[in-house]
Amino acid sequence: MGDDIWVFVNGKHAIDLDGIHLPEQGSFAINSSAEASSYGLQVDKIYQVAIYRAERKMMVSSFRISIRGFNPSQSSCSRL
Secondary structure, eight states: OOOEEEEEETTEEEEEEOSSOSOOOOOOOOOSHHHHHHTTOOTTOOOOEEEEEEOSOTTTOOOOOOOSSOOGGGOOOOOO
């Protein structure tokens, strides 16, 4: 059925779509100082966004990510 996807911002859990399920969507936004504070974020600092994905059924799964306000020159991606 579905993939498992977990997203962590600065080590804090932001999205949890796990278990066997029909297609689901998850999202989060950091649009205010209160939201930023809940993840321990400060202006002009660099933080990690970690995305973990476990694929259960390769023939029927999909994954899409969109990030706005992201500065790719200050990031790096690694595959575990």
